[in-house]
Amino acid sequence: MGAYEAVIGLEVHVQLATDSKLFCSCPTKFGQPPNTNVCEVCAGMPGALPSPNRRAIRYAATVGLAVNCAINRRSRFDRKNYFYPDLPAGYQISQFELPICEHGWLDVEADGATRRIGITRIHMENDAGKNIHAPAENASYVDLNRAGTPLVEIVSEPDMRSAAEAVAYLRALHGIVTYLGVSDGNMEEGSFRCDANVSIRPRGQAELGTRTELKNLNSFRNVQRAIEFEIARQEDILEDGGAVVQETRLYDAVKNVTLAMRGKEEAQDYRYFPDPDLLPVVISEEELAAWTAALPELPRERARRFMDMTGLPAADVEALVQNRGLADFFETAAAEAEPRKVAALILGPLLRECHARELPLSPDKCPDVWKMTPKALGTLARVIDEGLISAKIAGDIFGDLFTSGAMPDVYVREKGLGQISDAGALEAAVDGVIAANPAEVESYRGGKTKLMSFFVGQVMRATRGKANPALVNELLARKLA
Structure with a gap:
């Protein structure tokens, strides 16, 4: 055990999956030509008035x-002043x-224990745009397509004590927002x-140390890696008397x-004050009750149920619930x-197909390639269990089934791939091998x-892989004895 203890809190920014921005009707679609999804409101023109996005408000409350979290039936937008x-x-x-x-709060498993991480607050805000630097041209450009995109910021208590706990908390949050459908959670595009x-x-x-903020991970x-490095860096400074x-x-x-990067601002540096152009957000009891009733089963609860259903170890179940699709x-x-x-079959050949083809782990995200239906995969598991084909043949034909959408029992009959389970037919092959x-x-x-x-x-x-392995073992054991 080291001489120092780390204290970690995370501020997680989640882009909400609305069709339009938080205070205007500009689209939020990623990857559009620069400065095409911009209007007077998100461009900050004088006199342009914002209008709140109702779906973004519902999504923010749903995350809470x-x-x-306690959902405040009355909340308010403020101006946070700084120049970017x-x-x-x-x-x-x-x-x-x-x-x-x-x-x-959110319970997470890390380092062999369950930790409850407190969540201080969740608030809504509009995102900034994007700076694009071109060193070769000695110039910087600004793309405002992202400006005004709706975000929620989820601020934790400083309850995490290791990088592993921070990652476990972050993964749990990512699973929740994607299961809710309020965000695509795409980290490469900055949605999470x-x-x-x-x-x-x-x-x-008991007293906290001086903190540093690591931005935009x-x-x-x-x-x-960033948290582990920063903990080690701070330990070195203190050990050297700094x-x-x-x-x-x-x-x-x-x-x-x-x-x-820069000195860390405090709340007073932002000169918060109520936004004069926006009324308070008021949520009715009926709305809150409807949003609560519509909550889906979340990853943690689903993992428990899958574990009871399959008897699989926790790591395998986590792989099954990592993606709602x-x-x-x-x-x-x-x-x-x-x-x-x-x-x-899912944790083996199906995941291998997805990784080999660089596909998302959800059939609705890649329907042109992933044509295997749940019924087809379940049928494949059944025909293996019934001895119609061996697991080896199932592995050999999985790629075709995945991309064609064919039903396995029909495919096997048409291709003549049925497993040989007749003892008389296999006995000749066994005798020939002996x-x-x-x-x-003799050995x-x-x-x-x-x-x-x-x-x-x-x-x-x-037998070109068609022999029933159990029957082959039985015949060989008898004849070799």
Whole structure:
């Protein structure tokens, strides 16, 4: 146990999956030509009046409900004043004194234990644009397409004590917002990113140390590495008798270092005040009740149910529930066959197909390639279980089934791939293998029983993989004895 204890809090920014921006009707679609999704409001023109996006408000409250927050029936938008080149108005519309959600928590598993991480608040705000730097031209450009995009910022308590806990919390949040459908959670496009506040203190000390803020971490791996580096950096400073400076730092993933960016602002530096152009947000009891009733089963609860259903270890179940589309696919397929065997096909050949083809783990995201239906996968598990085909043949034909959408039982019959389960038909192949390998037979009978796998392999080769493995083992054991 080290002399210092880390204290970590995360500020997670989640882009909401609305069709339009938070205060105007401009589209939020990613990847459009620069400065094409811009109007007077998101360009900060004088006199342009904002109008709140009702769906964004519902999405923000839904996130709060999913992480056990109290939903404030009355909240307010404030102006947060600071200058960025990609924030044309010169201020951001955010929430300060009256956020939409407060006082929540989230349980996560990390380092072999369950930790409850407090959530201080969730507030809505509009995003800034994007600066594009062109060193070769000695120029910088501004793209305002993202300016005004609706965000929620989820601010945790400083309850995390390791990088692993921070990543576990971040993964849990990511799963929740994608299951809710309020965000696509695309970290590469900036839809889900976080700032990490990191400090250390002597172990056992109640007083917090001086914190630094690590900005715009956009992958789970970078969060882990950046926090681990920053903890080590601060320990070195204190061990050398120095003092940690409160500042904002950037993480360089190539060099695996954090670098000073600027001094860290405090709340008073932003000069918050109520936005005079926006009325308070009022949520009715009926709306809140309807949003609560519409909450789906979330990843943690679904993982528990899948574990009971399959008896699989936690790591396998986590892989099944990591994506709502994949979890839905499994659940529908499991109605066709024994759930544990369906899960084995998903965690094995199906995930391999997706990774090899660089496909998202959800059939609705890649329908042109992923044509296998849950019913087809469940049927494949059933025909393997019934002995119509071997697991090896199932693996060989999986790619065709995945991209063609063919039903496995029909495909197997049409291709003549049915498993040979007739003892009389297999006996000739077994006798042939024994006759062709007298030296191995003598060694087996002399005690080298591990040669059984050699004989099985030879029979499978002779039958082009169609032999029933269990029956082959039975026949070989009897004849070799």
